[in-house]
Amino acid sequence: MTAPARPAPKRIFLPLAESPLLNHRHDEDVDLAVLLATTADPDPATVRALLSITAMPAADRIARALDERTDLPITSLALLVAHRPDAKQATSALRGRLFPDGTSPGACHRFTRTMATLVHQPALVDDSYLASERFRASAAAADPAVLGQLLAPILDTGALTGPAQSGLLALLDARASRVPTAHIDLAGATAFDRARHQQVRAALLARREQTIRDLADHTAGLTLAAELWYSALTAAVDTPTQASEALALAEHAADILAAGEEPTCAWPAARHRWQQVTTAVSAAEAQPGGWEQAWQAAEFTEDGARWDDTQRALVAGYDLLAEHVRSTWESADAPPTPNQCWAADPTGRALLHLVADHLTGHQTHSPLPHYSDELLIAFVRGLAKNRRDAVPADLHLHGLIAAIKAARSKAALLTRPASTDLGIVVPMRAETHHLTPESGDDALTVKVAQLGWLLQACPDAHADLLLVDESTDGASARAARAIDVDHPQIRVTVAQRPDDTSAKGGAVLWGLTELAGAGRTILAYTDLDLTYPLEQLGLHVAAFDQPGVGAVIGSRRRPDSHGYYPPTGPTPTTWLYQRAVRDLLQLDATDPQAGFKAFPATALRTALPLTADHSLAFDTDLLAAIARSGHTVAEVGVATLYQYVEGHRSAPHDYDTMLNGVHRQALRHGLDPDTRRTPTWDRIRRAGSLAAAAVEPTTTTMLKVPTSR
Numbered sequence: 001m002t003a004p005a006r007p008a009p010k011r012i013f014l015p016l017a018e019s020p021l022l023n024h025r026h027d028e029d030v031d032l033a034v035l036l037a038t039t040a041d042p043d044p045a046t047v048r049a050l051l052s053i054t055a056m057p058a059a060d061r062i063a064r065a066l067d068e069r070t071d072l073p074i075t076s077l078a079l080l081v082a083h084r085p086d087a088k089q090a091t092s093a094l095r096g097r098l099f100p101d102g103t104s105p106g107a108c109h110r111f112t113r114t115m116a117t118l119v120h121q122p123a124l125v126d127d128s129y130l131a132s133e134r135f136r137a138s139a140a141a142a143d144p145a146v147l148g149q150l151l152a153p154i155l156d157t158g159a160l161t162g163p164a165q166s167g168l169l170a171l172l173d174a175r176a177s178r179v180p181t182a183h184i185d186l187a188g189a190t191a192f193d194r195a196r197h198q199q200v201r202a203a204l205l206a207r208r209e210q211t212i213r214d215l216a217d218h219t220a221g222l223t224l225a226a227e228l229w230y231s232a233l234t235a236a237v238d239t240p241t242q243a244s245e246a247l248a249l250a251e252h253a254a255d256i257l258a259a260g261e262e263p264t265c266a267w268p269a270a271r272h273r274w275q276q277v278t279t280a281v282s283a284a285e286a287q288p289g290g291w292e293q294a295w296q297a298a299e300f301t302e303d304g305a306r307w308d309d310t311q312r313a314l315v316a317g318y319d320l321l322a323e324h325v326r327s328t329w330e331s332a333d334a335p336p337t338p339n340q341c342w343a344a345d346p347t348g349r350a351l352l353h354l355v356a357d358h359l360t361g362h363q364t365h366s367p368l369p370h371y372s373d374e375l376l377i378a379f380v381r382g383l384a385k386n387r388r389d390a391v392p393a394d395l396h397l398h399g400l401i402a403a404i405k406a407a408r409s410k411a412a413l414l415t416r417p418a419s420t421d422l423g424i425v426v427p428m429r430a431e432t433h434h435l436t437p438e439s440g441d442d443a444l445t446v447k448v449a450q451l452g453w454l455l456q457a458c459p460d461a462h463a464d465l466l467l468v469d470e471s472t473d474g475a476s477a478r479a480a481r482a483i484d485v486d487h488p489q490i491r492v493t494v495a496q497r498p499d500d501t502s503a504k505g506g507a508v509l510w511g512l513t514e515l516a517g518a519g520r521t522i523l524a525y526t527d528l529d530l531t532y533p534l535e536q537l538g539l540h541v542a543a544f545d546q547p548g549v550g551a552v553i554g555s556r557r558r559p560d561s562h563g564y565y566p567p568t569g570p571t572p573t574t575w576l577y578q579r580a581v582r583d584l585l586q587l588d589a590t591d592p593q594a595g596f597k598a599f600p601a602t603a604l605r606t607a608l609p610l611t612a613d614h615s616l617a618f619d620t621d622l623l624a625a626i627a628r629s630g631h632t633v634a635e636v637g638v639a640t641l642y643q644y645v646e647g648h649r650s651a652p653h654d655y656d657t658m659l660n661g662v663h664r665q666a667l668r669h670g671l672d673p674d675t676r677r678t679p680t681w682d683r684i685r686r687a688g689s690l691a692a693a694a695v696e697p698t699t700t701t702m703l704k705v706p707t708s709r
Contacts, residue, residue: 030058037065047076051083063087074149082120085113098142098150106141108134114167115142119153122164130170139174144182147171155187160195168192193240200243204234207250209364214254215277216363220284220291224361224414225457229273236267257281269417275459276414283357283456288350291358294320309365314379317355317403322389322396324351335392338563339530339641342399343450344441352403353453353535359407360414368411373560373637376404393643401562402533402639406454409538414457420541422463423520423601424451425511426528427504428476429469434528435479443528448485448492450534455489464515465492467528468507472498505618513608516601524598531564531642532596539636540598550603550631551623553589554596560637572694576680577655580690583678584666585624589633592620596638603631612668617661624669655690 037050050062066072066080067087077094080087091109094116099107110129117124129135148155154164172188208230215226233250237243249256249263256263257277265271298315300306307315324347329335341348360366367376380400389396413420426447434443447465455461469477477496485492495514499506508525515523522541526532532554540552556564570578581592597619599607603626610625611618623633663681666673673681687693 030061033058034061034065037062038069042066042069042072042076044073044075044079047072047079051079066090074146075153078116078119078150081113081116085117094150097146100143104141106138108138111135111138111142115147115150115171118164118167118171119151122162122167125163125167127163127166130167135170136174136178139171140178144175144179144184148182148184148187151184151188155184155191160191161199165192165195196240197237197243200240200247201234201237204237204243204247204250207247208234211250211253212364215257217254218257218284219277219280220287221295221362222280222284222357222360223364224366224411225273225276225280227361227364228414229270229277232269232273233265233267236270242266272460276457279457279459287354287357288347290320290351291316291354291362295358295362309363310367310370311379313359313362313365314367314376314400314404315383317359317400318380318383318396320355321351321399321403322391324348325391325395325399329392329395335395337641337643338393338395338398338402339441339643341395342402343446343530343533343641346449348399349446349449352399352406355400355403356406356410356535359403360411366407366411368408373404373408377401377560377562380404398563398639398641398643402536402641405539405562405637405639406533406535409536409542410454410457411538412542413454413461413538416458416541420455420458420461421519421521422451422461422537422541423512423515423518423523424463424465424534424537425508425515425523425525426465426467427470427507427511427525428467428480428528429471429504429507431476431528432479434530435476435483441530442483443530444480444483444492445485446530447534448487448490451490451537452487454535454538459489461489463490464518464520465490466511466515467492467494468511469494469496470499470502470504470507472500474498499614502614503616505616505621506614508618509608509611509614509622512599512604516604516608519601521601522598523601523604525595526597527595531640532638533641536596536638537598539638540596543634543636544598544600546632546634548630548632549634550599550607550626550629551633552598553591553594553623553633553635554598554638555589555591555594555635556638556640557590558635558637561639562637563640564642573655573690576684576690576694577659579680580659580678580684581620581662583681584662584673585620585627585669585671587620587623587627587633589623589635591635592623594619594638599626603629607631610669613661613665615658615661617658617665620662621665624665624671628669659684659690 033050033053040046047066050066053059053062063080063084067084067089070093072080072090072093074094074097077090077097080090081094085091091112095107095109095112096102098112098115101107114125114129114135151168154160154168160168168188168191172185175185212223212226212230216223219226230250233246237246249265253263263274265274294316295312298307298312298319325335325341329341335341336345342352343349359368371379380397384394384397433440436442437445444467451463451465455463467477467480469480474496477494480494495511497507497510512523512525522544524537524540526534536554540554543549543552555561557570569575578590578592581587582589606629607622607625610628611622613621626633663673683696684690684693687696
């Protein structure tokens with residue numbers, strides 16, 4: 001039997017720079033390098049690599065071999081002449097290309113060497129020769145097309161710095177006074193404009209940090225708006241003149257801001273961002289004190305190490321909020337709930353907003369671009385564990401994590417290129433206790449304050465807040481109308497729409513339809529209580545940057561969520577309901593019933609006519625209609641202001657009735673469960689109810705791993 005042929009050894013081709021020829025430690029290597037210089041393809045890369053051999057006598061032998069060749073293109077000739085001015089044949093060949101009429105009085109070997117040196121070793125160009133009459137005569141006599149070929153490396157790339165820029169300017173000036181304009185002159189002028197633009201732009205970029213620091217002196221250290229303005233300013237400049245104007249504006253920006261003046265600026269994007277800077281000044285003036293002291297105190301860890309500035313902002317916020325809780329409620333028999341502490345209480349709410357503002361960017365330092373919210377929440381929890389602080393009900397954790405979410409929300413809204421136009425529906429039914437400040441949450445005032453804080457960074461952003469009272473007595477509507485709320489960016493409307501057949505769903509769907517018809521571009525709904533802070537709505541808005549998103553759920557059940565369920569997660573009944581919804585409607589969502597959702601108006605216009613459920617299960621009907629319309633459903637983790645208490649039950653939900661409604665939704669949306677696999681729905685039907693299915697023992701079949709024989 002014939003043995004199989006051995007495969008040919010694999011050839012590995014190394015770059016020339018790694019070849020032993022360039023080490024030239026042995027005579028045979030030098031001989032090979034000279035042979036390469038004599039016979040190899042004379043492209044510029046090969047010639048440049050050969051000329052990088054500088055050890056004698058190899059370098060001289062290689063240079064002579066290259067000089068004797070008659071097939072070098074003009075780019076390789078220029079390389080050889082620039083590095084070896086003594087290469088007579090190459091210099092003569094290049095001179096012959098530059099001056100086809102050899103009798104021209106300007107035909108000159110020195111000019112030839114100078115042009116080659118200008119491209120490849122500009123620092124060696126003789127400035128006194130550039131100023132001579134002899135140079136000017138040669139510049140006028142040289143073939144402009146060949147000059148263009150020779151100077152292409154610097155004309156095409158715009159790499160004009162120092163001597164190269166001076167040499168090219170001298171060449172163009174000499175030609176301009178003696179010969180008609182040619183392509184080389186136009187290309188040179190373009191290269192100069194490009195180089196000047198790059199130089200001034202580089203100076204503009206170098207000025208960035210100083211200008212932002214100067215502006216921060218007027219914004220209490222808040223820098224996100226200033227950073228966005230500077231980015232818009234830098235992106236707007238297209239010419240050297242514009243770059244110079246932008247640089248001058250950057251140098252005087254802090255003085256203009258201090259004087260309350262508007263900068264002279266021709267770029268709409270930069271003017272728009274400047275309005276956000278001036279708004280940041282007003283917002284900073286209205287902030288409560290305490291941040292600078294907390295920032296200074298948080299410079300070092302308890303071990304004496306220095307905190308990273310992105311972590312330091314979190315530590316400062318932790319200390320500020322913890323001290324507020326300790327000083328306000330330490331002696332109280334029962335601490336407040338998180339929504340009372342950080343939403344209903346004006347002082348606590350202002351402190352949360354103060355911390356959130358600085359987390360968006362304090363002296364250009366922000367943790368948001370560097371860490372996900374899941375990591376930030378883990379850091380906060382780890383910090384609390386290490387500190388072992390005795391803070392009532394861990395209120396500082398609720399506040400700081402909510403501040404992180406609020407900061408992320410505001411940063412998302414600030415960085416959007418388009419203005420934000422919101423419409424928010426709040427359903428009501430017998431909820432006067434949430435509206436009255438004396439015995440309740442003062443919910444309407446709080447929601448306007450939360451939304452106002454979010455929008456204040458964007459002067460062109462607006463919101464419609466529509467409260468819809470479904471009850472027949474209209475008590476909630478009357479209580480809401482009696483509350484005096486006024487904000488320049490927020491319009492509050494109270495509607496009474498009695499409907500005994502609706503359970504929240506009718507009010508929400510009617511309100512969304514009204515706001516979509518009024519031209520609002522982003523629609524949302526939330527509950528009247530203070531569980532969901534409206535300052536986190538920017539998280540939903542940011543999710544619409546992903547193509548195809550037609551609905552965003554503010555989920556309480558993601559890894560980066562906080563504040564709702566106990567560490568063990570949802571109850572078995574809730575978990576089963578969620579799984580059944582996934583079975584019936586093919587909605588892969590962690591929290592389909594969350595009362596904090598947002599939609600683009602374009603998606604709602606298609607989905608609302610497909611939605612008919614007005615019960616408490618209306619959420620899933622609307623989400624299914626969104627999906628049926630060809631859109632995707634996204635989720636963002638939110639931090640709710642909800643205090644879970646062991647054994648405490650929230651408002652009772654008839655999950656079986658709701659699930660029956662979901663089943664009817666599936667049939668209406670063409671998702672008949674009898675035609676496909678729905679294991680959780682089947683399990684609940686067999687058990688007779690969700691509660692019965694939740695207590696059923698579950699079995700797990702262990703498959704035996706086959707053993708190899």
